[in-house]
Amino acid sequence: MGRGAMGYEQASDNADGRTAFRKAEKLYKLYTERNPKSGESGKGSRKTKQEVDLSGVIDLNRIQEDGAYAEERGAQRLESGCNRPTYILHSHPGLYLVPGAIPVCKQQYWIQQALEVFPEPPNRTNHNAEYGPVKGLWGLAQKELKSQADANTVRSVKAQAERVSGTASNGGCSRLNRRAENGVRSTELEGTGSRSLTLEAESLDPGSSCSAEPVHASSRKAGASFQNGHLDAAIEGPGTTGRAESSSKITDPMLKRRPSAAKLLRKLRWATLGLQYDWSSRSYDESLPHAPFPADLADLAARLAAPAMRHLSVQSVSNPNFVQQPLRSPDLERSEGECQTGIESGPDSESTSEGDQKSANENVRGRKDANGSEERQKTEKRSEGGWKSESGSVGERKRESRGNGDLESETGREGGQQIGEGPPGGECKAGRKSENTSDWGRKSKKGLQERESESQFAECRKEGPGREFRAEGAIVNYYGPADALSGHLDDVEENMDLPIVSISLGCKALFLIGGETRDVPPTGIFLRSGDVVLMAGPARRCYHGVPRIFTDALHSDLPPAIQRDSADTDFRPFADYIASSRININVRQVH
Numbered sequence: 001m002g003r004g005a006m007g008y009e010q011a012s013d014n015a016d017g018r019t020a021f022r023k024a025e026k027l028y029k030l031y032t033e034r035n036p037k038s039g040e041s042g043k044g045s046r047k048t049k050q051e052v053d054l055s056g057v058i059d060l061n062r063i064q065e066d067g068a069y070a071e072e073r074g075a076q077r078l079e080s081g082c083n084r085p086t087y088i089l090h091s092h093p094g095l096y097l098v099p100g101a102i103p104v105c106k107q108q109y110w111i112q113q114a115l116e117v118f119p120e121p122p123n124r125t126n127h128n129a130e131y132g133p134v135k136g137l138w139g140l141a142q143k144e145l146k147s148q149a150d151a152n153t154v155r156s157v158k159a160q161a162e163r164v165s166g167t168a169s170n171g172g173c174s175r176l177n178r179r180a181e182n183g184v185r186s187t188e189l190e191g192t193g194s195r196s197l198t199l200e201a202e203s204l205d206p207g208s209s210c211s212a213e214p215v216h217a218s219s220r221k222a223g224a225s226f227q228n229g230h231l232d233a234a235i236e237g238p239g240t241t242g243r244a245e246s247s248s249k250i251t252d253p254m255l256k257r258r259p260s261a262a263k264l265l266r267k268l269r270w271a272t273l274g275l276q277y278d279w280s281s282r283s284y285d286e287s288l289p290h291a292p293f294p295a296d297l298a299d300l301a302a303r304l305a306a307p308a309m310r311h312l313s314v315q316s317v318s319n320p321n322f323v324q325q326p327l328r329s330p331d332l333e334r335s336e337g338e339c340q341t342g343i344e345s346g347p348d349s350e351s352t353s354e355g356d357q358k359s360a361n362e363n364v365r366g367r368k369d370a371n372g373s374e375e376r377q378k379t380e381k382r383s384e385g386g387w388k389s390e391s392g393s394v395g396e397r398k399r400e401s402r403g404n405g406d407l408e409s410e411t412g413r414e415g416g417q418q419i420g421e422g423p424p425g426g427e428c429k430a431g432r433k434s435e436n437t438s439d440w441g442r443k444s445k446k447g448l449q450e451r452e453s454e455s456q457f458a459e460c461r462k463e464g465p466g467r468e469f470r471a472e473g474a475i476v477n478y479y480g481p482a483d484a485l486s487g488h489l490d491d492v493e494e495n496m497d498l499p500i501v502s503i504s505l506g507c508k509a510l511f512l513i514g515g516e517t518r519d520v521p522p523t524g525i526f527l528r529s530g531d532v533v534l535m536a537g538p539a540r541r542c543y544h545g546v547p548r549i550f551t552d553a554l555h556s557d558l559p560p561a562i563q564r565d566s567a568d569t570d571f572r573p574f575a576d577y578i579a580s581s582r583i584n585i586n587v588r589q590v591h
């Protein structure tokens with residue numbers, strides 16, 4: 001196929017029955033192997049990553065810096081009218097690449113939204129099927145993690161005390177209990193209620209004979225509760241302990257099986273915004289309860305989509321058969337020309353309705369996958385999905401696929417300048433502090449502010465009436481270190497020429513885009529935090545996927561402001577998450 005630089009020239013040779021797309025996925029996926037030197041072969045031996053030749057992957061940073069490289073890769077810079085360099089690839093008409101489109105402070109904002117707000121009911125996540133709507137997942141997970149950290153401190157103090165005294169004594173034990181209680185109270189002071197206290201107490205020094213027994217007992221009585229039909233994570237308890245005795249008090253069978261919030265967060269794989277996609281019917285189900293599409297994200301998507309919308313408009317004029325763009329809805333009517341953030345108006349994340357569990361035990365392909373199947377394909381259990389698990393027990397690593405299971409997981413968890421609208425005055429304010437959010441977004445490093453001045457967005461315009469992208473639904477993908485999204489098409493939206501606006505956040509990913517069949521060898525492109533991809537027109541009909549994300553510090557290419565060690569304190573919990581994760585928000589116009 002003449003893409004020798006990709007390093008898999010043989011990809012279209014179908015002799016072994018594998019398609020070119022599949023071969024590329026296999027070539028690039030994360031391989032780990034046990035290092036016999038680091039322990040006995042088998043259990044306990046260290047896994048090491050295998051080197052893969054990535055020289056064929058298009059690097060958008062280099063495209064921007066090196067004209068010869070850009071030309072060699074068939075990349076051409078567009079005048080997008082948005083002051084951000086936008087590139088097209090000659091090999092993939094309809095694909096638009098906007099490196100560093102989202103400023104770093106906005107990346108922080110969207111990461112926070114994706115973790116704290118977007119998974120909230122009535123938005124559905126991969127957890128709905130098994131556990132029903134889970135409310136307050138991020139907050140509760142953070143409390144658990146903090147309690148675990150406190151417990152670790154208690155443990156190390158205990159160990160130290162034992163080392164000093166030589167033996168453990170009852171006196172030492174009660175001292176430790178006091179410390180544990182202090183730990184709980186200090187957490188409570190930070191805003192947790194009394195039930196949270198019991199939850200946290202359970203996490204403290206688990207299994208220790210010195211643990212605070214009376215508190216445990218009260219936690220069981222607190223039990224889990226439903227509020228407005230939602231499992232309210234903020235006041236639940238027993239599901240997080242996993243202890244047999246606690247489940248005896250629980251009547252709802254779902255809750256018995258519910259893992260800790262921290263684990264649920266780790267296993268979060270997708271959330272849907274706006275119109276809810278029903279994986280069973282492979283369509284957007286407008287009867288499913290849904291919150292309005294977040295206004296700030298809709299505004300951002302409309303701006304980001306502009307280059308593709310402009311192109312489509314031109315084509316529709318020159319070709320009368322070309323599909324006409326739908327009229328923009330009056331409620332999205334806004335003044336033209338402003339290129340400010342829309343994030344001041346955060347989405348209404350209040351739950352408005354009951355969650356839906358109707359497809360709880362089904363797993364259905366939600367899109368056409370790399371095998372070309374367009375059929376509804378039910379698989380046995382939704383929870384089995386298409387997740388691949390290379391390490392860990394099924395129970396430990398069992399993951400739910402979103403629909404067709406094209407998000408895969410293979411191992412356990414391990415550890416430019418931009419559109420995204422510069423706010424007035426050149427400051428990169430990430431947005432108003434909302435009720436549930438911390439105020440990290442208001443802080444901004446000086447250097448950042450300078451780089452993200454308004455001037456670079458001044459020309460970023462949305463198109464006029466009739467040509468503006470209208471965000472109606474989005475899928476938010478959460479990738480852990482060994483997760484992959486296998487080749488697929490997104491082909492259920494009404495107008496398949498309209499762009500999908502795809503925003504990358506967190507660790508670098510390898511994105512593959514091929515052709516209309518999986519026999520076409522795909523092109524690999526690195527996507528970093530803040531990069532945006534538009535797939536419009538012909539590119540909408542091309543198989544694409546993410547075989548790999550890079551979570552090691554050397555290759556994750558995280559900007560300092562979202563790195564663990566250098567992020568502002570308020571952003572630190574999000575930085576902890578994103579250090580080994582990638583989030584992708586892809587926004588669609590459905591009608």
Ligand SMILES: O=C(O)CCC(=O)C(=O)O
Binds near residue numbers: 475504545546
């Ligand atoms: O994660 C990505 O970059 C791609 C996501 C995607 O293709 C999808 O969700 O349909």
Ligand SMILES: [Fe+2]
Binds near residue numbers: 488
């Ligand atoms: Fe996709």
